[in-house]
Amino acid sequence: MSTTPAGVPADEEYPEHADPPRSRMGVALLSLLGLMLATYLTLYKLGYIGTLECTTGGCEKVQQSQWAFFLGQPVALWGVVGYLLLLIVSMLGLQPRWAGERWVALAIFALAAVGLAFSGYLTFLEARVIHAWCQWCVVSAILMTLIFLLSIPGLRRAR
């Protein structure tokens, strides 16, 4: 449980010879980027930002489409929730105390998998249903793909 893969209690600081998992640092950094992006889109959706910075020309069409809502809330707001959870869990998972915990690795992997599936669904909608591309949604999908890939090493380590 609270031991590192080496069997050492995990609530100590990292020993001199051990580095915190870089893949988890990557997850945290990418989650922060995603969080800011989702916050930007949420503020737009809630009417606090007038016009989206958009080079593809399709951002507003996507953001104002009927698919910009999921379970009664703006999709971007779900993005805020997802990225925030990923950021919190990955930051926890960087602390020596929890770095080796299996549940942390599993939580990051599960959140990333859900995020990736949702991003895939949104990308499908853009390509096949809305017929417009929102560059920020594409960036978010790329971020989530990278987060998912970076979550895999942690899962292997925690076996």
Next chain:
Amino acid sequence: MARPAPQKRRPSSSLKPFYAVLGALALAGIVLLVLQLRKSGGTPATTLTPVVMSPEQLQRVPGISKGQPNAPVVIMEFADFQCPSCGDFARFAEPLLQEWIDNGTVRFVYYDFPLVQIHRNAMLSARAGRCANEQGRFWPYHDRLYGQQQSWAEQPNGKAADMFIEYARLEGLDAGAFAECLRSNRFQKEVSESYQFGTTMEVGGTPTLFINGKRMNQRPTNRAEWEELIRQEMGDAAPAAAPAAAAANAPSGDSALADTATSDTVRR
């Protein structure tokens, strides 16, 4: 689940550079977001163009309204259920306006302006809205039509009519009465009059909006712009709103004023 007692910890030195990068990134992100908010907040107020809108016209051609009859700000929308931009407006701006409608500041009036030249189901959907209004359920039905717009927009008339009847059933209307209404020519005259009213006000595309009798040349794009505009109109003591308000008792509505976003335009 026994865990060794927490020991005195200090941040691992190997994490310090990471925290520095993370903090810098967060700071940069916050600065960018604040800049975006300030940029949009500084947008000039929407400019308005006065139009001639007589009380007689407003009385003769009823729109479909929601809000208090004596609301100081009256927003009129000329719209087409098949127009994508009208759908965007319904999904994005109308929810923003709802709080001012609820507190009695704004009365919102919907006018049909079906662009039959470019939208095959424009007239049918306008009549469907009126049929729903006949049962006192215009606004939920309006939301349903815009929400499902992409499903029915390009369907043949017959198929679209079937879908409209199904939407009526889903909204809890009397589907039989609704179908009878839709399959007759009922409300063709009212919709056409609404369209004609729009043309006299030089409405060329949808959605076109008027606020207290003035055309909105640019549609507000965020809450701050709406706030600014409504505050400005409340200060203007809008005489044009009065006659419209006087007509607002039936669920089938009255008339008013609104803003404009001319995304769907038809040459006349």
